[in-house]
Amino acid sequence: MTVSADTLEAVVAACRDRLGDPSEWVTPAAYRHSLALCIIESVQSSAGYSAVAVVDRYLAYRQARLDRPITDGARDLLRTFEEVGSSDQWAGKVGSYKRRYSATGVQIEARHIQQAAERLHQLRIDNIDDLLDAARDEAAMEQIHNAWIDVCGENSDVTWTHFLMLAGIPGVRPTRVAEVFVSGALGISEATDPRRAEELLEATAAELSVDPDQLGCAISRWLSANSHRFAEVA
Numbered sequence: 001m002t003v004s005a006d007t008l009e010a011v012v013a014a015c016r017d018r019l020g021d022p023s024e025w026v027t028p029a030a031y032r033h034s035l036a037l038c039i040i041e042s043v044q045s046s047a048g049y050s051a052v053a054v055v056d057r058y059l060a061y062r063q064a065r066l067d068r069p070i071t072d073g074a075r076d077l078l079r080t081f082e083e084v085g086s087s088d089q090w091a092g093k094v095g096s097y098k099r100r101y102s103a104t105g106v107q108i109e110a111r112h113i114q115q116a117a118e119r120l121h122q123l124r125i126d127n128i129d130d131l132l133d134a135a136r137d138e139a140a141m142e143q144i145h146n147a148w149i150d151v152c153g154e155n156s157d158v159t160w161t162h163f164l165m166l167a168g169i170p171g172v173r174p175t176r177v178a179e180v181f182v183s184g185a186l187g188i189s190e191a192t193d194p195r196r197a198e199e200l201l202e203a204t205a206a207e208l209s210v211d212p213d214q215l216g217c218a219i220s221r222w223l224s225a226n227s228h229r230f231a232e233v234a
Contacts, residue, residue: 003203007186011204014185015215018222022210025218031166035127036072039116042163043152045221047107054108057097064097073127074117087111112151119147128167135169162220181219 019025031037037055044051061080062070084093091110123144125131134140148160158180164172178197201219205212 003200007200008203008207011182011185011200012207014181015204015208015219019218022208022214022218025210025214032128032168033069033071035074035120035125035131035167036077036117037070038128038163038166039074039077039120040113041166041221042159043113043116044109045162046152046156046159047109051221054095057095057099061094061097071127073130074121075126077117078114078121081110081114087114090114115151116148119151120144123147131167132169135164158220158223165217165220178216178219181223 031041037058040058041051041055044054058080059070062072080094081087081090084090087110090113091108095108095110120126123134125134125144131144134144145160148163149156152159161172178201179194182197182200201215202212205215208215
């Protein structure tokens, strides 16, 4: 299967327009030591409001209280809800730390972030190592996936894949994400063939001088926050 120059140009242009400068992309490496950050970004990314902003505010809140790198797990994240009193309070005091917050303004998915942390903690998934261990057991991962869907909704496979990518689960590739993104870039209403989408993104990564996994992560983050625009494809 070959990639035409016109098709490649369209996908490259979409990446530059939607993803911005590759030097400013947030890589998964920043999340590999904190399950809490993976939960916050993945759940928040479905709301159409900057997940990175909420992660940054959470980090600022925690760093004001701890003089060490933040390696929070699910239980640490739940303690921040206990500290402020409720998910509504968390949205203002943690998710918008030192920023003006209005409940009628931006949508911060505090309740779902709290619920996701609770379900993972109940399943004894408190940190990245726990999730990596669970990933070796198909039945355990199915249980965790079902819990995620219960919290985030039936159409949350994009955020689930993003969660696994941020946590560094081996072998996770955003195939479905690639199909949807490429279809949107090419202006077609049906999902692109998986092999064609993979080939296009590999060629696009080469054109942008980035690693394919880095491009896949950037696309996953963008699509998680903009998935409503491609509901007819997904």
